[in-house]
Amino acid sequence: MLEAFDTGPLSWVKDEIDQSLKKVLASFNEVSQNVSDFASLRLTLAHLYQVNGALDMVGLEGCRRYCSEIEKLTNKLALEIVPVNPEVMAQLLLAVETLSQYLQDLLNGAPDIPMRLYPTLKPLVEAQGESIDESELFFPHTDISTPRDLPVNSIEESSIPIFVAEQRAVFQKSLLDWLLTKNPSALNHMREAIVKVQQVQVKNAPRTLWWAASAFADALTQAKVGDDNGAKKLCRKLDRQLGNLSLGDAKAPSQLLRELLYYVAISDRVTELISRVKDVFELDD
Secondary structure (H helix, E strand, C coil): CCCCCCHHHHHHHHHHHHHHHHHHHHHHHHHHHCCCCCCCHHHHHHHHHHHHHHHHHCCCHHHHHHHHHHHHHHHHHHCCCCCCCHHHHHHHHHHHHHHHHHHHHHHCCCCCCHHHHHHHHHHHHHCCCCCCCHHHHCCCCCCCCCCCCCCCCCCCHHHHHHHHHHHHHHHHHHHHHHHHHCCHHHHHHHHHHHHHHHHCCCCHHHHHHHHHHHHHHHHCCCHHHHCCHHHHHHHHHHHHHHHHHHCCCCCCCHHHHHHHHHHHHHCCCCCHHHHHHHHHCCCCC
């Protein structure tokens, strides 16, 4: 069950955030009425920076990610990298108003679910000629240990990089096969390689990452996951992470874990592993 949002820290900085956002809205309104006079946008960046800092301080990662994109687009407008026009200014105004309302909703008792901000974030990113996946606003609780009963393969620590390199080769071949043919057996080989990598992990963070990756591999059998371009890009990220691991870098990026959990969250409970990961991370919430 979703934990209630702790409004205490936000309440301490809410007035400061509101004042900064009002100044941002005033600036955006002025520019929207006269798009040729956009010099004030450079000053607006300072207010957005203050908002971003406050959001970071109170741990609202999703809101900070959202505000960073507003700041990024505003900077590109100020530098004339992106042309200033009424449409993009209207999108910015809506984005700031949405953020302001979202923060007020949190104070009123709403849960912190940053994916609600995605519809107004997407146009800002696309205005810059880029793209964004909904998974980038997915912030589940990840400070969770894997179950203790997971199978373990206790090999010499010095042998782990070589072992991972071997599994990466299997993963790469199987991934290419799956992307070209959608062969279910290729997915099985990908999953087996990931499971073997998970079993040799000594520390909890990488073990958790590869356990979630195993469930992600299961989820790829479902069309709504396997046909998703973001999921395909995530497969390539896993390949790069295997490469890092084979070179002795056992870091487990939190963003990568969140993306894996996102696709597990939107998948159906078709395997015991998916169900277990969903339950441990409370992904149905």
